[in-house]
Amino acid sequence: MNIKKKEVASEIFTGSMADISFLLIIYFMITSAFSADRGMDFALPEDTDTPEIKQEDSIDVHVLRGGAIEVDQKSLPLEGLLPYTLERLKQNPEKPVILRTDPDATYGDMIRVFDRLRQASSEWTDLDGQPLYNDVHGNPLLGIKTISIPTQREIENLWSMLGIQ
Amino acid sequence: MALIRGREKKAAAQIFTASMADIVFLLLVFFILTYKVEVDRTKMDLPDTWVRMKVPEKAAVISISPPDDRGGLPLTIRVSTGKEMSLPVSTDEEIVTFASTEVARDPNKEFIIKADEAVPYERVDAVLDALKQSKAKYIFLLSDQKTVDE
Structure with missing residues (x-):
């Protein structure tokens, strides 16, 4: 006797796949964030290689409240900062720049000046990276070697060491 | 008198959806690959700078948001190891301990x-001081790109 069996079609139901995929897309779209991932770097000196800096050996940049700057106790526009630094570094390229900020100034004020100082390496070289200026010994000036950002506590410690109130 | 003619076969109006799954999967793969957990989601107005470089991915984050007068929120400092979501800290000593x-x-x-x-x-000075006390070596200051019209 010939009995025909009805064959059950074997298939995976894919109708809901699109729903699941959309759900996952929405999840990843919402949770993934194009976060800010760039900024300025600076390395803190290690205890072993902290150089002794005398005030007369350095370029003192003081950011005042409101964003104005004083360089070596003389007020200077921000545009004049790099030309002044260049002239001083031509005499002695090892001179560090000390960036002090008034506690009442804003973080934005300080960053503006720090960014300006960091631009020295691109402003003092041409497009091929060749130096445009030389120091008095004829060595090329490629940028500011040391930018130091002392904290208020360090400045106070230094002053008390020097006996200044 | 209206003449009844043989009904014309109407082409069914439909949108071709067979490639939708491909597009959806492509987008899914893109979002999975670019997925990155942002450890600190505090919205803030970062300073703009010309000099910018990529910050390391697994670095610890210390966020400082200004006081919000409308929301009545004080200045908030949050810390994160770079792996977990950031948590608020109340004193500078806590930052030193964390760092x-x-x-x-x-x-x-x-x-x-x-x-x-x-x-x-x-x-910011207090945070820098805490990091110096903790003997941290590498610090990055997060910023936005500065443009000429600013």
Whole structure:
């Protein structure tokens, strides 16, 4: 006797796949964030290689409240900062720049000046990276070697060491 | 008198959806690959700078948001190891403890300072001081790209 069996079609139901995929897309779209991932770097000196800096050996940049700057106790526009630094570094390229900020100034004020100082390496070289200026010994000036950002506590410690109130 | 003619076969109006699954999967793969957990989601107005470089991915984050007068929120400092979501801290000693623990675990640990440009420098100075006390070596100051019209 010939009995025909009805064959059950074997298939995976894919109708809901699109729903699941959309759900996952929405999840990843919402949770993934194009976060800010760039900024300025600076390395803190290690205890072993902290150089002794005398005030007369350095370029003192003081950011005042409101964003104005004083360089070596003389007020200077921000545009004049790099030309002044260049002239001083031509005499002695090892001179560090000390960036002090008034506690009442804003973080934005300080960053503006720090960014300006960091631009020295691109402003003092041409497009091929060749130096445009030389120091008095004829060595090329490629940028500011040391930018130091002392904290208020360090400045106070230094002053008390020097006996200044 | 209306003449009844043989009904014309109407072409069914439909949108071709067979490639939708491909597009959806392509988008899904893109979002999975670019997926990155942002450890600190504090919205703030970062300072703009010309000089910018990529900050390391696994660096610890210290965020400083300014006081919010409308919401009545005080200045808030949050810290994150770079792996977990950021948590608020109330004193500078807590920042020193946090940073010291991270530096003890990895002496070359990088720290990202994410601060709003309107934050008084006094607070940033306190955070820098805490990082110096903790013997942190590498610090990054998060910023936005500066453009000529600003």
